[in-house]
Every structure is written in structure tokens, then in C-alpha cells.
Amino acid sequence: MSGLSDHAAVLAWAIDITALLMLVAIALSFIRMVRGPSLPDRVVALDLITIITVGFVGLFAIASDVSAFLDVAIGLALVAFLATVAFAWYADRRAAQFGLEADLRDREGDR
């Protein structure tokens, strides 16, 4: 990771430790996304995964000394916001029509 360009020793260590912390955070969010009992749980976990990915793009821009990755970060943040609001809108509509029992029935039908 920090072998991409020549940094100071402090910065190289900080980049490695931050990358490890973000990896663990994404893994924990993924566990919640698999295990979450309802659909809004999974939407919240997916939103957090995308926000952490935006931060990781910034970390990668620092690690590789290429500032052009900022465009990727802004685009990914925009897509995450739109996806979250769309998920919430559809969940809201389905709640107004069917309620939580539809969600539970769908997941039992999947198994």
C-alpha cells in the first residue's frame, strides 16, 4: 500500500494502520449486512460501507500521490446518497402497502 510512492516513515506507518482499520470496519459492516434482520438494517450497513469506501479512495489518493482520485470520491458519495434515498423510498412505499410481514414473508420464501 505505502510502497506506491516514497513517503516519510511516519506517513507510511499511518497509511498502513488506517488501511487496516478501514478494512476491519468494512468487514464488520458486511457482517451486519448479511445478518441484519430487516431491510433497513441492510440499507444502513450498505450506506456505511459506501461512506468508508469514499474515505478509502481519499486514503489511496494520499498513498499514491495522485490527486485525481478526488473525482472518484465525489462521484461515489453522490451515488451512495441517491441509492440510499431510493432504497428508503421503496421501503417506505412497501411499508405503506404491506407492512413488515411482507418483508418477513419474502425472506422466508428466499430460504
Place this chain on the structure above:
Amino acid sequence: MVNDWIVALLLLSGGFFVFVAGLGILRLPDVLIRMHASTKAGTLGAGLIFAALAVHFADTVSISFSILTILFLLITAPVAAHAIGRAAYRMGVPLSDRTQIDEWEGRYRRTDKPKK
């Protein structure tokens, strides 16, 4: 170099807050409580990393883009969290057992069984 020390400190604090957000979204008991960890700690961690990026590059373009990204995250995260929270409440996702105040009780049609 003082600049590298500032960047390293900002990066490590951002990574710590992102880790706290992941830990909270796994360990907290309820959707509405988990959104606290996700929205607040996750946005703060990503914002600290972009502050480190602005200090590291120190161009006009990089600083302005970093400020733009931080402002975008700060504006959109509460809107998305409010939308998901309202949808979760209206779907009737069960709240935690230790919930003491439910200000929307009786205002929306919840479809689960009422709490004892």
C-alpha cells in the same frame, strides 16, 4: 517534516472513527441506534481523511475539492439517515427493549404487534 506528522495524525484519527462506526453498526441493538454510529462516526472519519488529503497535497484544487466533498457528506448524510429512519419506523421494525420515549406512538400505522 511537520506536514507529514499532521497528515499522519489526521489519518489515524479518521481510521479510528471509521473503525468505531463499524463496531457500532455491529454491536448496537436497534436500527435507529445503529444509524447514530453509521451516520455520525462514519461521516466524521471520512471527513478527517479528506482533511488529511487537503493538508497533504496543499494545492488550491485539492483543498477546494476536499472541502466540497466534506460539505457534500455533511449535507447528504442526515437526509439519507432521516429517510431510512422514517422508512424503518413505518415498516414496523421492532425497537429495542430499552426504548423509553417514542414520540411517534399512535401517529403512524405500525404493522407489528404493539409493545407490552
